[in-house]
Amino acid sequence: MKNADQWVHDHRAEWSYKKLIQWVRPGEQVLNLGAGDCRLDLLLKNRMRCDLIPVDVENHNETTLPVTLYDGKTLPFPDQCVDVVLLLWVLHHAEDPAAVLSEAHRVARRAVIVFEDRNESVTDRMIFRGFHRFLRWSQGFSLPHHEWTRDQWSHLATTAGFKTSWEGLIGRQLGPFASCGIGFVWEPIHAQNRANLKTLTANSFEKRGLEVAVTGGDL
Numbered sequence: 001m002k003n004a005d006q007w008v009h010d011h012r013a014e015w016s017y018k019k020l021i022q023w024v025r026p027g028e029q030v031l032n033l034g035a036g037d038c039r040l041d042l043l044l045k046n047r048m049r050c051d052l053i054p055v056d057v058e059n060h061n062e063t064t065l066p067v068t069l070y071d072g073k074t075l076p077f078p079d080q081c082v083d084v085v086l087l088l089w090v091l092h093h094a095e096d097p098a099a100v101l102s103e104a105h106r107v108a109r110r111a112v113i114v115f116e117d118r119n120e121s122v123t124d125r126m127i128f129r130g131f132h133r134f135l136r137w138s139q140g141f142s143l144p145h146h147e148w149t150r151d152q153w154s155h156l157a158t159t160a161g162f163k164t165s166w167e168g169l170i171g172r173q174l175g176p177f178a179s180c181g182i183g184f185v186w187e188p189i190h191a192q193n194r195a196n197l198k199t200l201t202a203n204s205f206e207k208r209g210l211e212v213a214v215t216g217g218d219l
């Protein structure tokens with residue numbers, strides 16, 4: 001029979017899986033950054049035939065999948081090597097979320113999917129703090145470094161060169177006593193896409209006999 005701890009781990013993986021099937025496509029290459037127990041990775045691999053790369057800074061793996069450990073700053077993978085990067089409840093645990101997001105941007109071809117906590121109200125923040133103390137006690141995860149809101153995460157994504165294709169509330173993973181989650185689907189805008197966009201914009205201006213003034217990396 002399952003103990004309470006196993007039940008919580010299985011429930012979290014199932015919950016995240018059910019959310020993700022609207023954004024992850026069957027057979028895609030998925031890098032799960034901050035994979036934790038890797039149970040979600042197993043579900044995506046077995047049910048959607050995705051090619052999974054679990055990565056973390058600490059080994060919390062409870063599956064037979066191989067996990068890659070890294071220094072929390074530089075991923076040991078080439079540019080644009082996977083379709084999707086998952087960052088589920090990870091960025092607030094990272095010492096330097098901008099560095100983590102920048103690496104996710106570098107390796108992702110299609111999308112980076114992020115789950116975070118809402119942290120808008122005093123109640124949200126009390127639940128967030130209490131829940132993380134419980135997580136530290138029960139599973140040994142470090143306490144969060146950041147207690148950010150949706151606007152702060154969105155700002156970070158824009159600065160890192162992402163375009164938002166979806167964002168919204170995703171519910172409470174562990175029922176009424178847990179934080180309300182926010183989901184983000186961010187599309188990385190890569191340098192060559194920026195260059196293509198500039199050329200397209202310049203061509204369309206030229207065709208219409210207008211002066212071309214495309215500067216900087218704002219596109």
Ligand SMILES: C[S@@+](CC[C@H](N)C(=O)[O-])C[C@H]1O[C@@H](n2cnc3c(N)ncnc32)[C@H](O)[C@@H]1O
Binds near residue numbers: 036056093141
């Ligand atoms: C709350 S757990 C979430 C685990 C998993 N994503 C899930 O949804 O079950 C946070 C995870 O982030 C990892 N982590 C912390 N800092 C990180 C960093 N800089 N890069 C990647 N993972 C990190 C921790 O080791 C831990 O596995």
